[in-house]
Amino acid sequence: MTMLQLVGVSKSYGDQQAVSDIGIVAPAGRRTVIVGPSGSGKTTLLRLISGFERPDDGSITLDGQPLDSVPPHQRNIAYVAQEGALFPHMSVADNIGFAMPRRATDCLARIDDLLARVGLPTSMKSRRPHELSGGQQQRVALARALAQQPALMLLDEPFSALDAGLRKNMRDMVETVLREAGIASILVTHDQSEALAFADHLVVMQAGRVADAGPPQRLYDRPNTAATARFLGPAIILDGDIRDGLAHTVLGAIRVDATGSRRASILLRPEQLTVSPVQVGTSQIAEATVLSRLYQGASWRLKIACPGLDQPIDIVTSAHHVATADTVHLRVDGEGHVLPEKT
Numbered sequence: 001m002t003m004l005q006l007v008g009v010s011k012s013y014g015d016q017q018a019v020s021d022i023g024i025v026a027p028a029g030r031r032t033v034i035v036g037p038s039g040s041g042k043t044t045l046l047r048l049i050s051g052f053e054r055p056d057d058g059s060i061t062l063d064g065q066p067l068d069s070v071p072p073h074q075r076n077i078a079y080v081a082q083e084g085a086l087f088p089h090m091s092v093a094d095n096i097g098f099a100m101p102r103r104a105t106d107c108l109a110r111i112d113d114l115l116a117r118v119g120l121p122t123s124m125k126s127r128r129p130h131e132l133s134g135g136q137q138q139r140v141a142l143a144r145a146l147a148q149q150p151a152l153m154l155l156d157e158p159f160s161a162l163d164a165g166l167r168k169n170m171r172d173m174v175e176t177v178l179r180e181a182g183i184a185s186i187l188v189t190h191d192q193s194e195a196l197a198f199a200d201h202l203v204v205m206q207a208g209r210v211a212d213a214g215p216p217q218r219l220y221d222r223p224n225t226a227a228t229a230r231f232l233g234p235a236i237i238l239d240g241d242i243r244d245g246l247a248h249t250v251l252g253a254i255r256v257d258a259t260g261s262r263r264a265s266i267l268l269r270p271e272q273l274t275v276s277p278v279q280v281g282t283s284q285i286a287e288a289t290v291l292s293r294l295y296q297g298a299s300w301r302l303k304i305a306c307p308g309l310d311q312p313i314d315i316v317t318s319a320h321h322v323a324t325a326d327t328v329h330l331r332v333d334g335e336g337h338v339l340p341e342k343t
């Protein structure tokens with residue numbers, strides 16, 4: 001069953017086109033992530049979905065029902081903002097209870113249940129937001145959103161104010177809570193690793209348009225454009241001549257996911273490259289020079305230069321014996337992805 005659907009949605013503010021011709025499907029019970037650089041239109045999309053803005057063109061439907069004439073508070077959509085946006089003069093319990101449908105009779109028991117679900121002790125019920133840490137405030141904001149029993153939860157960079165360790169804990173907690181409650185969600189972030197970790201459906205925005213959408217692993221391994229490839233992680237993009245399922249490149253012949261004969265751009269991820277000492281008699285393998293190495297505990301980060309490549313490549317390796325200025329062999333593991341010709 002389709003949950004939320006946007007078809008041909010556009011919105012401009014005066015002369016500024018914020019989003020253009022957006023088509024997005026957020027499937028029921030799934031975690032959709034909208035990721036893109038600053039100014040690409042992510043927040044505008046959330047504001048259109050929640051009803052704080054109206055589209056100039058296109059339609060937004062929830063379970064097949066058009067939302068055009070439904071005011072924000074009747075959309076059955078909860079919104080968790082970056083800083084939680086709790087009511088500062090209300091206790092934790094009142095913040096959560098405020099969102100409950102028509103002051104349910106079992107309100108107090110449900111507040112306790114929601115606090116437990118987001119991992120907060122019930123002893124915090126009487127505290128005001130300023131008596132909580134940033135992470136605790138975000139947990140209360142999530143409990144308040146869950147109290148609405150929404151069909152869809154919108155999360156606008158909800159972890160960005162938290163430090164790295166807490167971010168991951170919160171992300172895991174939110175994922176668990178949403179999965180257990182069976183609530184569909186749309187999370188907006190500009191953080192690629194957060195997007196890849198949280199999403200089961202990923203939408204990449206660029207300059208107000210959807211650049212690519214699909215399962216995160218497909219977008220990372222086989223993106224439609226070089227821009228999406230670079231946005232989602234370190235990318236090595238090589239020119240290659242494709243013949244018989246191989247791309248002939250400066251790194252040698254690489255197996256690719258395309259047939260036919262043509263010249264094309266080939267995407268590799270750095271983790272597909274393995275460095276090893278130069279071995280005599282392996283002329284098919286590309287040689288490279290180690291420019292620098294950085295110790296990272298379990299691994300080393302190498303910067304290597306390869307003849308024919310404009311830019312040095314960063315590789316993480318466990319090869320402890322490799323030193324700066326060494327000549328090494330570079331082996332490509334797995335397939336290269338042929339980027340579509342028209343991007």
Ligand SMILES: Nc1ncnc2c1ncn2[C@@H]1O[C@H](COP(=O)(O)OP(=O)(O)OP(=O)(O)O)[C@@H](O)[C@H]1O
Binds near residue numbers: 013043044190
């Ligand atoms: N109220 C507004 N008035 C005028 N222009 C706006 C308004 N809101 C957003 N914009 C413009 O619309 C474009 C998209 O903005 P939006 O806030 O949706 O991007 P974003 O991807 O959420 O960015 P960020 O990650 O920085 O929050 C930007 O060019 C922005 O300047």
